[in-house]
Amino acid sequence: MSSTDSSSERRVAVIIEDDADIRNLLETVLTQAGFETVATGNGLDGVQAVRAYNPLVTTLDVSLPGIDGFEAAKRIRAFSNTYLIMLTARNDEIDTLEGLQAGADDYLTKPFRPRELRARIEAMQRRPRAMAGDEPAAARIATVPDATPQAPAAAPATAVAQVVAADASGSATTAALAADGSALPAPHDTYSAEDGWIEYNGLYVNSDMRLAEKDGAVIELTRSEFDLLNALMSSQRRVRSKADLALLLRGESYVTAHFVSESDKRAIEVHMANLRRKLGDSLTAPRWIETVRGIGYRLAAAESD
Template sequence: METQGDDRRIAVIIEDDADIRHLLETVLTQAGFEAIATANGADGVEAVRTRSPLVVTLDVSMPGMDGFETAKRIRAFSSAYIVMLTARNEEIDTLQGLEAGADDYITKPFRPRELRARIEAMLRRPRQTATDAGSPASGSASAATTAGTATTDQAITANDAAASGAIAGTGARPDGDWLEHNGLRVNPDMRLALLGRDGAEHELELTRTEFDLLAALVASRRRVRSKSDLALLLRGESYVTDHYVSDADKRAVEVHMGNLRRKLGDSITSPRWLETVRGVGYRLAAPSER
């Protein structure tokens, strides 16, 4: 969809391989983005700072500043969606990428249609707040949100539904009510998670994905959510069996859940909030009187 001026969707490509860089330019341009191509981490960070993109594709194995460090620097000031592209497929690499601030992680060689589908799925999810990204520039978040309105009618409709119900499939109420459990309070509409500690309530600094997972599990109460189910939820898809969920998608859910537990200070063996159902998925832990 063609748009003019600041309303045009912008994507920054950070990739040192010229052939892949040109392929990404083609794919993203066909998807309706103005593609800004860079060949190294330093130039990529500067492009993100000056152009305030909606999406960043980021190669991991670059000379000098690698993709992990580049993602951390971008995430320090930008709320852009980051998709890491890499030939590495080890779990530790996925963990490093997600912890550095990536929203998705795709191994090479990748299929252009899959990349486009994953990006469009991310665009259907609510934009993160400043808290989610640490301390991004407000202008970047604002420009990215504005750019997001240039999506197709289908994506806009899905975004509106996500904003009113928070997460597709969670059953969260659209009236702004708080969901509460064992001293944890979550407001899907405001995208806030507050945790009571030491007699005071503290706001949890969660990424977009961590918040989506937490909101889904709190809203589902004791109903088990499978890893496949949660992976589809994060991609903006519903409970249907014809969507493929890879092992990498499931591992990504595991990584995000581990990060979420760490931020909550939750125990795997004696959980207060997030309980693992072995071989199936996750659910909210039993109510506690503590």
């Protein structure tokens, strides 16, 4: 029993990187940050390691043999809420945007500074790891409590065998749960400010429960999407700049001394586009999210009774 308890408290990081030198660097940086590391050299082994070890943090290279980082991110997001940071060797905007759309929480361009990687990981950990009702599917499908992560090595053969079996019988069930919303909490009948709900034009958000609901249904949002929506709902008609929102996602809200790149701002645009799509909001006649050209975003005008 004690081994299971200690396993649940371990800070495990999975590294998915085919370049041995960078993989070793990542192991060093993450070990110094207090993580036990599991290193893999390709996308398939990396997905299996995430499923087996349920890591707190996963680093994922974009260019991998076999399935690339984008496909690996999508597969990981089907069952895991690990903090996912993507690494790309190219400073191409499309890599950043596609990575965020695939489910990454953050990204870094190679070569990166170890100090920046640690800062990004620390910022991600300041944000809640899971949305309400979002139990890691790894705990429901395949876990290896007594396995000891070590580097550089992929998941042990016994864990891989369990993962293969889970892929054959469990992944479809997990996807169905996510698709039909059965893993989400039931919508609320009443929404009161005393209970922490904010309402605007029929959209309800509760920051404590990390819930967003519309038309009697819970809206499935990523961490970043929820944080952005919550920021706009709290600010009402006050404009939030892209730089301000980028800092918010990094846990540095209103700290104007921090640098915000154009890629960071473009990442906010991607998150906002995904958020609009999930809300069913119109870009030309918005009900909730209004773009303030050249500056940022705010809530659209309140609907008249």
